[in-house]
Amino acid sequence: MSTTRPDFTSARGAIASLITALTVVLLAFASAAAARHPLREGALSASSADLTAGSTTTVDGAGFAPGTPVSLDVRFRSLHLAEVTANGAGRITATVTLPVSLPPGPHELRATGTTPDGGTLVLKTRFDAAGDGGAASPAEPLAATGAGVGWIAVLGAGLVIAGVVVVPAVVKRQDVARRRSRD
Numbered sequence: 001m002s003t004t005r006p007d008f009t010s011a012r013g014a015i016a017s018l019i020t021a022l023t024v025v026l027l028a029f030a031s032a033a034a035a036r037h038p039l040r041e042g043a044l045s046a047s048s049a050d051l052t053a054g055s056t057t058t059v060d061g062a063g064f065a066p067g068t069p070v071s072l073d074v075r076f077r078s079l080h081l082a083e084v085t086a087n088g089a090g091r092i093t094a095t096v097t098l099p100v101s102l103p104p105g106p107h108e109l110r111a112t113g114t115t116p117d118g119g120t121l122v123l124k125t126r127f128d129a130a131g132d133g134g135a136a137s138p139a140e141p142l143a144a145t146g147a148g149v150g151w152i153a154v155l156g157a158g159l160v161i162a163g164v165v166v167v168p169a170v171v172k173r174q175d176v177a178r179r180r181s182r183d
Helices: 009-036 150-182
Strands: 039-043 056-062 069-074 079-085 091-097 106-114 120-128
Touching: 009 150, 056 106, 069 091, 079 091, 091 106
Parallel strands: 039 120
Antiparallel strands: 056 091, 069 079, 069 106, 106 120
């Protein structure tokens, strides 16, 4: 009795081609979505020239879509301070107190919201939590890395798992078909 190995080439090739094509399409879609909704950065003004841990300040910024929520955060483990709504002109004004628990060192106070064209606007100012007299100043732009593509990673993982399940099933089906054709 001779045993023959099933031909994995056609099933694996077809699935690999499908996964590659889907990946290319998803990456193109993610790039197009990122281009449609760009990230814009700017300066957030603070009423106090000396922002330190525990201090209270009034922040002011503009460029947001009217009536949309704007999140005020300290860029330290994403510490959320408040959420305000942009007025009819897309401007925000809010009084916030910086937490006294901030560790020493430089930090950023950020206002993040939606622009009128659907993009994201991040206004920021830097401050020193140690209270050494460093004045608040418009932040130098940090590298904006990544995009909201977590769903692509989940979809990619799902496709890999589907491939792991589908390939053996296809191979088994081909093997059964070959056995039947021999009989």
